[in-house]
Amino acid sequence: MLKFYNTFSRKIEELRPLKGSQVGLYTCGPTVYDFAHIGNLRTYIFEDILHRVLEYNGYKVDHAMNITDVGHLVGDGDEGEDKLEVGAKREGKSPLEIARKYEEKFFSDLAELNIIKPNQVLRATESIEAQIEIIKILEEKGFAYKGKQAVYFDISKFPDYGKLSGQKLSEKMTGARKEIVIDKDKKHPQDFALWFFLTGRYQNHILHWPSPWGEGFPGWHIECSAISRKLLGQPFDIHTGGVDHIGTHHTNEIAQSEAAFGAPLANLWMHGEFLLIDSGRMGKSEGNLLTLDELKKRGFSPLDFRYMCLQAHYRTQLNFTWEALLAAHNALDRLSEFSPAEKPHQVGCAEYEQEFQSAINDDLNVPQALGIVWEMVDDSAMPVSARINSLLKFDKVLGLDLANTKPQEIILPVEASALINARQLARDKKDFAKSDEIRLQIEDLGYVVSDTPGGQKIRKKITF
Ligand code: AMP
Ligand code: ZN
Numbered sequence: 001m002l003k004f005y006n007t008f009s010r011k012i013e014e015l016r017p018l019k020g021s022q023v024g025l026y027t028c029g030p031t032v033y034d035f036a037h038i039g040n041l042r043t044y045i046f047e048d049i050l051h052r053v054l055e056y057n058g059y060k061v062d063h064a065m066n067i068t069d070v071g072h073l074v075g076d077g078d079e080g081e082d083k084l085e086v087g088a089k090r091e092g093k094s095p096l097e098i099a100r101k102y103e104e105k106f107f108s109d110l111a112e113l114n115i116i117k118p119n120q121v122l123r124a125t126e127s128i129e130a131q132i133e134i135i136k137i138l139e140e141k142g143f144a145y146k147g148k149q150a151v152y153f154d155i156s157k158f159p160d161y162g163k164l165s166g167q168k169l170s171e172k173m174t175g176a177r178k179e180i181v182i183d184k185d186k187k188h189p190q191d192f193a194l195w196f197f198l199t200g201r202y203q204n205h206i207l208h209w210p211s212p213w214g215e216g217f218p219g220w221h222i223e224c225s226a227i228s229r230k231l232l233g234q235p236f237d238i239h240t241g242g243v244d245h246i247g248t249h250h251t252n253e254i255a256q257s258e259a260a261f262g263a264p265l266a267n268l269w270m271h272g273e274f275l276l277i278d279s280g281r282m283g284k285s286e287g288n289l290l291t292l293d294e295l296k297k298r299g300f301s302p303l304d305f306r307y308m309c310l311q312a313h314y315r316t317q318l319n320f321t322w323e324a325l326l327a328a329h330n331a332l333d334r335l336s337e338f339s340p341a342e343k344p345h346q347v348g349c350a351e352y353e354q355e356f357q358s359a360i361n362d363d364l365n366v367p368q369a370l371g372i373v374w375e376m377v378d379d380s381a382m383p384v385s386a387r388i389n390s391l392l393k394f395d396k397v398l399g400l401d402l403a404n405t406k407p408q409e410i411i412l413p414v415e416a417s418a419l420i421n422a423r424q425l426a427r428d429k430k431d432f433a434k435s436d437e438i439r440l441q442i443e444d445l446g447y448v449v450s451d452t453p454g455g456q457k458i459r460k461k462i463t464f
Contacts, residue, residue, distance in 0.1 A: 002057055003362055003363055004238075007271050008269045015238075017059065022059065022060045023237045025047075025118075025232075025238045025240070026266065027047045027065045027118060028245060029065040029066040032100075032101075033084050033086060034102060037289045038305060039274060041305070043241070048114075049364055049399070057357075061119075062120070064118055064120040064228060067123040068223065069084060069099035070217055071222075074086065082207075087102070099123075112292065113302045115399070124227070125207065127226055127230060130227070130229075131223055134222060134256060135151060135194045135195055135218075142154075142157060146213055148197075149183040149199055150193035150196045151195040152186055152193055153192050153193075153255060154188070155188055156188055160255075161251065164250055195211055197214050221252035225256040225257040235264045235265060236265075237266065237267055238267070239265065239269050239270070240270045240271070241271060242272050276318065282320075290320070299460045304329040308324060311370060314366075333459075335373075348393060349376055352390055353390055353393065369398075373394055373398070377391065416445045423439065423442070424455075446460065
């Protein structure tokens with residue numbers, strides 16, 4: 001039995017897929033105006049684990065995702081510039097050039113993290129018609145009205161607004177910042193834009209389309225209502241995203257989709273917690289955004305980061321530190337040493353496999369599952385080949401590519417190999433003082449040497 005925490009009901013619930021053995025899964029995709037940061041990537045790793053756990057349990061996963069290439073403003077409310085236009089100005093390119101560049105980079109980050117690409121991906125700019133259709137229905141049903149700057153969703157017509165976060169409208173109103181009320185025509189400060197017009201701040205907005213209300217561009221939330229319905233139908237099984245989407249983006253998706261079609265959007269809502277950096281919020285204004293490329297520059301592999309994410313439950317915050325990443329790197333190295341390329345034994349370790357599955361099926365308790373993995377790896381009462389067999393099975397969920405990842409191979413410069421040889425000679429002569437001295441010289445060249453039963457082992461020194 002598979003159980004997940006449903007943000008909507010605030011309860012752990014059993015998964016009951018609408019289509020029997022197939023699960024419809026929708027993931028809010030990236031806003032492709034800049035590199036994804038490792039916080040974003042943590043959320044996509046969580047969603048990938050979910051995808052893999054469903055498959056591990058025999059379900060076929062129909063995984064859909066949008067690409068936000070228009071309409072996501074700098075503020076999640078109706079404030080600020082379109083992020084794509086910010087990116088375009090920054091780099092002197094067109095918004096669509098920016099969008100395609102960072103979409104490509106996003107998918108290459110996912111591939112390096114061994115994340116299974118959703119089988120259905122649709123861009124906001126390529127689903128404008130479907131978005132307009134929903135806005136038309138909302139207008140016909142009296143949920144939408146036209147202001148000077150935009151067509152808005154009238155939240156007073158949707159009494160259940162805010163049911164996802166559990167936040168009462170009155171509380172939200174008190175929390176609403178003044179600048180959100182940019183359009184005096186808004187009936188309620190929390191009414192949100194479905195379609196922006198080319199006026200005021202947006203009069204020079206580069207991307208725009210005709211609509212029954214005038215030339216303009218869609219708001220951010222409507223794209224997910226339209227794309228998820230188009231790709232998966234309504235309702236579908238599971239909708240995911242980061243916790244920051246609960247209060248506004250997903251709340252608004254629910255309001256739009258339910259108001260238009262009188263049916264729930266999704267049955268289960270799952271949200272991944274934040275990645276923090278040095279215990280604080282990661283953000284552009286904090287100046288502490290890290291990308292996958294920056295981790296790679298310091299000698300880490302993307303899968304080191306993936307391993308690090310597996311160590312925390314998706315519903316708890318995870319604090320990124322370089323020390324924690326190094327510990328993950330060392331653990332992953334050890335795990336890959338344990339999975340040689342030779343063909344594994346036919347039989348695995350049945351008990352460990354059972355425990356592993358109960359852990360992952362219990363609201364994706366991957367940290368617990370990882371504990372079971374290590375217990376099994378270190379269990380010398382089990383034949384090595386059986387342990388390898390189970391480990392490779394577990395890797396279908398962990399996604400660490402253990403069948404192919406070998407302890408990270410390095411090519412040594414001539415000076416370093418000469419020192420390694422000299423150190424071996426010193427050790428053969430039991431001249432340990434000399435051997436320690438050479439170890440330091442090797443470190444100066446950027447390598448770390450350790451002594452194992454199989455001889456000297458060399459790793460690239462990681463600096464942070
Ligand atoms: P965006 O590209 O801004 O639309 O965000 C992509 C995904 O990353 C969304 O699911 C966000 O909820 C998620 N996200 C944003 N910041 C963080 C963070 N610090 N930690 C984890 N997930 C995040
Ligand atoms: Zn979304």
